[in-house]
Amino acid sequence: MEPEMQRASRIHPAATTRGRELIRHIVVHHHAYLRRTLPSLQSDLEGIGSDSQALEARRLFLDLSDELALHLEKEERILFPAVEQMERELENGTAPLPPGCGLEGPIAQMSFEHQNALAALGRLLQIVAGRPAAVGAPLGPRFTELADDLREHIRLEEEELFPLARRLAGIELG
Numbered sequence: 001m002e003p004e005m006q007r008a009s010r011i012h013p014a015a016t017t018r019g020r021e022l023i024r025h026i027v028v029h030h031h032a033y034l035r036r037t038l039p040s041l042q043s044d045l046e047g048i049g050s051d052s053q054a055l056e057a058r059r060l061f062l063d064l065s066d067e068l069a070l071h072l073e074k075e076e077r078i079l080f081p082a083v084e085q086m087e088r089e090l091e092n093g094t095a096p097l098p099p100g101c102g103l104e105g106p107i108a109q110m111s112f113e114h115q116n117a118l119a120a121l122g123r124l125l126q127i128v129a130g131r132p133a134a135v136g137a138p139l140g141p142r143f144t145e146l147a148d149d150l151r152e153h154i155r156l157e158e159e160e161l162f163p164l165a166r167r168l169a170g171i172e173l174g
């Protein structure tokens with residue numbers, strides 16, 4: 001038997017590298033996109049006026065940026081390493097974490113923060129769309145791109161990564 005096949009035959013059938021691939025994709029594409037884009041959008045918002053809606057947009061954006069920065073840190077420091085560790089343990093044939101292993105709390109918190117971010121961004125899109133064309137038109141596509149990227153980022157986490165994390169946490173080696 002080829003060494004690769006011998007190694008593969010020892011891996012628990014439920015083990016997967018899908019979580020690590022997903023995490024890498026999310027961090028390299030979506031987290032990097034946010035870290036790159038949010039600061040430049042913040043300076044763009046300086047030019048949208050000084051009336052109450054413009055002030056609301058700037059305040060919303062500052063809060064959203066701060067919350068997203070913390071959110072990315074929590075995922076990269078707590079949740080993602082936990083998923084990676086569970087996958088490695090399954091591959092190694094060890095499962096020291098009890099089923100569930102306390103992931104529900106972090107996943108619920110991340111999902112709550114996703115909903116808050118989408119709501120804040122929805123309101124921002126509304127304000128930008130309502131600005132005079134001279135200031136609103138150049139910003140519209142940039143905020144639409146941010147919203148599209150964030151929706152896909154959140155979809156990957158909520159519909160693919162979090163369900164995978166729950167499955168990994170519930171797996172008992174036979």
Ligand SMILES: [Fe+2]
Nearest residue numbers: 026072075157
């Ligand atoms: Fe994320």
Ligand SMILES: [Fe+2]
Nearest residue numbers: 075110114157
């Ligand atoms: Fe997230």
